[in-house]
Amino acid sequence: MQLTLTGAEVLRPEGLQVSPLAMHDGLLVADPVGRHVDLSGYRILPGIVDMHGDGFERHLAPRRGAMKDLSQGLASAEAELAANGITTATLAQFWSWEGGMRGRDFALRFLEALQAYQGVGTDLRVQLRFEYSMLADYADFEQAVVDHAVPYVVFNDHLPHKALAKGKKPPRLTGQALKGGRSPEAHLALMQGLHDAMAQAEEAVAGLAARLAAKGVILGSHDDNTIEGRALWQSRGVTISEFPETREAAEAATDGAVLGAPNVVRGGSHSGNVSAADLIRAGLGDALASDYHYPAPRQAALMLAEEIGLQRAWALVSSGPAALLGLQDRGELNVGKRADLVVLDEQGRIGATIAAGRITYLSGAVAEAFMR
Structure with a gap:
């Protein structure tokens, strides 16, 4: 044109x-x-560059099991992205012990569908969110990253460690087990086994991070909450900090911090973590991401523009995330x-x-x- x-x-x-x-x-x-x-x-x-969004999940499976043709869901997600000014979208797909849409098999299916998808112009990219406690999945996960040229991997740990350490049933166990296609007993046993092997996982993830970084994959950690935790990830070559939960962790994220745009729009975190707007006012944060709500980056940037100016506020949803993703062309x-x-x-x-x-x-x- x-x-x-x-x-x-x-x-x-x-x-x-x-x-x-x-x-x-x-x-x-x-x-x-x-x-x-x-x-x-x-x-x-x-155009808005979104570094992390999982709002596409509701397009792929509006109801449990209703996901026969993922290309139709991707087309619907792309329409919503475009309507919200997003020109580059990083679709954050889980590879998790949770199973279902967040399990290994669906992740592989999603990667195949995205690779084959022919859209209307939005640059749809993928981020794989790997639950690094899953030691048995390391080889398959690493091969999938190579096979599908995944540019961005984030390491997660969503295990309810406090409950598991006390031998208690975690909250929402039954519902989570059903989504994963397991009995509550089997799901609890799986989580307990992963929890017990976390010391091995902490050693193994360092090697995995080194191998992925050598292949040019951008690496991130999720929900950092301490200076020491962020420093540990940085020592492993994991540069980006997604959604730091405390100001201290955000200050330690010197290689790049991604904050949640919905946090700004809501006026604070829905889970009691640090306010993203307060971090930005303090000069912290390099990018705002949609997280779970695609209208949020535009809304958050325009809200912040009233305080910090349009130039700086809009950079958080455009040039800032583009730089963290290594996209110098946009x-x-x-x-x-x-x-x-x-x-x-x-x-x-x-x-x-x-x-x-x-x-x-x-x-x-x-x-x-x-x-x-």
Whole structure:
């Protein structure tokens, strides 16, 4: 598509300015080309780069077992992503002892479906969230990362260690067991065995991290809550800290901290952790991620813009995450970058999303401007 957008305020690296924005062959170009569209009264911002989102799960399985054709679910998820201004989406897929949609077999099925999926333009990428207590899965997991060129792996530990150490039944055991296709007794025995072998897992994950890092895989840890814990992950080459739970852990995440956009929108963590907005006000955090709600990055950035300015706030959902993911070709509206952008009206509503020069979402008065 050859297109020049005129009249709008454009968020360039140097700030907002009214200037034409031209695109050709999926890239931003210096000189006006093709058809001109007058977007006076609107703002054009870089497309949102989402580093971590699992909102796609509800598209793949709106009800338990209703997931015959994953490509249809991916198409539905892509439509929601585009409607929320997301041009690069990292789909965070579990590889977990929880089973079901978060188990090994579904993860492999998801990887196959995503590899075969032909979308409308959104860059759909994958992050595998590995429960590193699963020692028996290390070889299969590592092979899957290689076979599917997975660019981003995050190490999780969601075992209820306190309950297991006391020999108690963890909360929600029965419901979780049913989702995993197990009896409550079998599920509890599985968790207990993984808990008992955590010392071995702590040794094994260091080797796994080293091997994946040598292959160029970006590595992250999840829910860091202490300085010592973050330092341990960093010593293993695990650079990114996703959703640090305390200010101390966020301060220790010197290689990159990803915060939850829903935390900002809610006004705090739903689980009692540190406020993402407070961290950002303190100059901490490099990216905001959708986590479980795709509208949240846009909402959070616009809310924060009232305090810290649009330039810095929008960087948390565009250039910041792009840099952490090693994507130097996007995140800013600069000549030579990918034509990834979103058009907002005065109320901050999305009228258009363009990914690599392709229109992925178009609505309302902005659609009328394109059709004139």
